[in-house]
Amino acid sequence: MSKLTLHSGEDVSKAAERFIDAWERAERGEDVEPETHVSFESWAGLAAVLTPKRVDLLRHVHKHPAATVADLARALGRDYKRVREDVEALADAGLIERTAHGVRADYNEIRTAIAL
Secondary structure (H helix, E strand, O other): OEEEEEEEOOOHHHHHHHHHHHHHHHHOOOOOOOOEEEEEOOHHHHHHHOOHHHHHHHHHHHHOOEOOHHHHHHHHOOOHHHHHHHHHHHHHOOOOEEEOOEEEOOEEEEEEEEOO
C-alpha cells in the first residue's frame, strides 16, 4: 500500500517536477516507491470533494473493501443513493478505485499540501 498526497492550489509545474524527479531517480537505479498525487484547483474544490461523510467512507473502504455500493451503504447504515453519489465523487477525483471486484482504497495514508 502507498501514500496518497492531495494538492490544492498548486502550480502545474510542481506536478511536472515530481514526475521528473521520480523519473531521474528510476534512471539512476534508485528504488522508487509508488506515489499517488491528486491535484485540486483550489482548497474549496478539495473541501467540496472530501466532506466528513466521504472521509468516513474512505476509512471504511480502506479497512473493508466492498463488493458493491449496496454492500457499502448497508455496512455504513446510509442511504444507497447518497453512498453511490459519494463513491462516484471520490472515484472521479481519484481517491478510491471501482473495479469489477468492488470499491477499494488501497493506501494507508492521505497527506494534504495546500499552496498559499
